[in-house]
Amino acid sequence: MRDSINQIIDSLLGPLAGLIRSLQEWLSPILPEATWAAYLAFALYVLIILGGGFMAILARNLVRAMLGLVLAFLGVAGMYLLLNSPFLAFMQLLIYVGAICVLIFFAIMLTRNTAEGEEARFPSLPAIGYGLLAFIAPLLVCGPIIALHSGQIDVHVPLPSDTGVLGQGLLSAYVIPFELISIILLVAMAGAVYLGFRGFAPRKKGQSQ
Amino acid sequence: MDLSLVTFAQILVAVLAIIGLMVANAVVMVYVERKAAGFIQRRPGPYEVGPWGTIQAICDSMKLLAKQIFVPANVDWVLFFLAPVLAFFPVLLLFLPIPFGPYLTGLAVPDGIVLILAFAGFGVLSNLFAGWASNNKYGLLGAARAVSQSVAYEIPLILALLAIIFQTGSLSLTEIVEAQGSYPWQWNILVQPLAFFIYLVSLVGETNRAPFDLPEAESELTAGFHTEYSGMGFALFFLSEYANMLLVSFVCATFFLGGYKGPFLDGIWWTFIKAYLIMFFIVWIRWTFPRVRFDQLLNINWKWLLPLGLINLWITAIIVKLLP
Numbered sequence: 419m420r421d422s423i424n425q426i427i428d429s430l431l432g433p434l435a436g437l438i439r440s441l442q443e444w445l446s447p448i449l450p451e452a453t454w455a456a457y458l459a460f461a462l463y464v465l466i467i468l469g470g471g472f473m474a475i476l477a478r479n480l481v482r483a484m485l486g487l488v489l490a491f492l493g494v495a496g497m498y499l500l501l502n503s504p505f506l507a508f509m510q511l512l513i514y515v516g517a518i519c520v521l522i523f524f525a526i527m528l529t530r531n532t533a534e535g536e537e538a539r540f541p542s543l544p545a546i547g548y549g550l551l552a553f554i555a556p557l558l559v560c561g562p563i564i565a566l567h568s569g570q571i572d573v574h575v576p577l578p579s580d581t582g583v584l585g586q587g588l589l590s591a592y593v594i595p596f597e598l599i600s601i602i603l604l605v606a607m608a609g610a611v612y613l614g615f616r617g618f619a620p621r622k623k624g625q626s627q
Numbered sequence: 628m629d630l631s632l633v634t635f636a637q638i639l640v641a642v643l644a645i646i647g648l649m650v651a652n653a654v655v656m657v658y659v660e661r662k663a664a665g666f667i668q669r670r671p672g673p674y675e676v677g678p679w680g681t682i683q684a685i686c687d688s689m690k691l692l693a694k695q696i697f698v699p700a701n702v703d704w705v706l707f708f709l710a711p712v713l714a715f716f717p718v719l720l721l722f723l724p725i726p727f728g729p730y731l732t733g734l735a736v737p738d739g740i741v742l743i744l745a746f747a748g749f750g751v752l753s754n755l756f757a758g759w760a761s762n763n764k765y766g767l768l769g770a771a772r773a774v775s776q777s778v779a780y781e782i783p784l785i786l787a788l789l790a791i792i793f794q795t796g797s798l799s800l801t802e803i804v805e806a807q808g809s810y811p812w813q814w815n816i817l818v819q820p821l822a823f824f825i826y827l828v829s830l831v832g833e834t835n836r837a838p839f840d841l842p843e844a845e846s847e848l849t850a851g852f853h854t855e856y857s858g859m860g861f862a863l864f865f866l867s868e869y870a871n872m873l874l875v876s877f878v879c880a881t882f883f884l885g886g887y888k889g890p891f892l893d894g895i896w897w898t899f900i901k902a903y904l905i906m907f908f909i910v911w912i913r914w915t916f917p918r919v920r921f922d923q924l925l926n927i928n929w930k931w932l933l934p935l936g937l938i939n940l941w942i943t944a945i946i947v948k949l950l951p
Contacts, residue, residue: 581738
């Protein structure tokens with residue numbers, strides 16, 4: 419039964435697929451090669467990341483700034499796709515867009531702030547200096563490493579990795595970094611709870627509100 | 628991944644088919660919902676337009692298309708118009724990895740369920756932007772409720788799905804269906820009844836449907852985050868709400884009810900029968916249960932569903948480890 423259905427579907431879709439394949443062969447001199455498509459996608463993602471980043475910094479109200487952050491995260495997810503690891507790309511969206519940004523939005527709503535963004539004044543000169551320092555620091559660290567070891571860096575597209583292999587790596591060879599990251603999250607959470615409860619005096623019994 | 632023209636053509640055809648499915652689903656479900664609500668509340672429901680009121684939903688959508696788009700003063704223009712678009716378009720992607728039939732999958736992604744969960748986050752974001760941008764206190768309150776609700780209900784939902792993923796050892800929806808048999812006693816619902824229950828409760832919370840429709844509670848917030856939307860903006864929110872319902876029903880059918888497998892003859896019909904039974908269940912409980920209070924909503928989640936989900940996952944992990 420299943421085989422006969424399969425045959426029917428094949429006979430229906432076969433000519434269509436053949437038509438598209440012949441179209442592809444016919445168009446192949448005009449169509450860009452895969453590497454060019456990859457460069458194009460890379461440029462697009464870089465533009466999205468930079469545009470989102472600038473929007474996050476320069477926007478005068480917080481929610482617009484968060485929209486910029488979402489754009490930047492989207493671009494990074496695209497970069498992961500380009501690196502042949504769709505699982506990481508989806509996780510980037512799931513965690514950063516689906517959870518982190520939503521929580522930032524929550525924080526914006528809990529704090530008193532107006533739509534016009536009263537905090538958005540032009541930053542002071544030292545603040546700009548610190549910002550530039552923070553911008554240059556990764557370059558200062560990563561630049562020499564890349565320059566010294568440029569011969570050893572593999573610039574080829576990595577092979578698609580199996581999600582199972584990734585999980586086994588995280589729980590065997592890289593288990594200590596993996597656990598350390600969760601400790602950082604725990605510390606951050608404990609700090610948030612401490613800061614949140616510091617202002618409150620414990621409520622006396624029988625006292626309403 | 629092979630990025631040939633064939634793949635592009637396949638994605639294009641799949642997306643077009645999904646748009647058709649979304650629109651047809653919304654039209655049918657609006658009618659079913661109003662008729663079912665009528666019968667549950669002992670009134671006739673729509674009956675004037677067409678035989679038994681069947682054309683009512685089409686007339687309603689025509690009205691929405693023709694309506695003037697009204698924009699209140701001092702809205703954030705970019706976010707106000709981005710929000711409905713952001714609600715509608717990611718849903719198209721979510722239907723791609725679902726195996727509708729043995730040979731009918733939009734795009735067989737190896738990590739299909741991760742794709743669905745990743746892009747489902749944009750729905751919440753659109754609710755937030757809509758509520759915030761419309762410069763309306765009801766909208767803002769609706770958005771604030773949407774954020775805490777969706778953050779909360781996403782966790783037990785993922786925990787319930789994780790139990791099945793542990794058991795199958797795969798993130799691909801097709802492989803999860805293949806691991807189940809054709810008859811009801813071979814489906815995951817009998818192996819993981821607790822996970823099924825947790826998923827069923829949190830899917831209602833995740834799709835913002837009554838009794839968990841706090842972000843748009845009509846009697847408190849007029850319409851919550853989409854109070855200020857009219858015409859096509861409202862229609863896009865409406866379409867994406869019904870599409871989200873359909874999506875969680877399809878995922879539920881795939882994970883717990885054997886997907887396209889069924890007695891006598893496997894095929895696309897079983898997927899649709901199961902998904903629409905769950906859709907009818909969602910409609911049914913909307914008109915049967917009263918809306919919960921907001922603290923009750925969060926307590927159900929954090930004090931009951933989350934510990935239950937964790938215990939279920941823990942037991943599943945132990946059994947999977949002991950019985951390979």
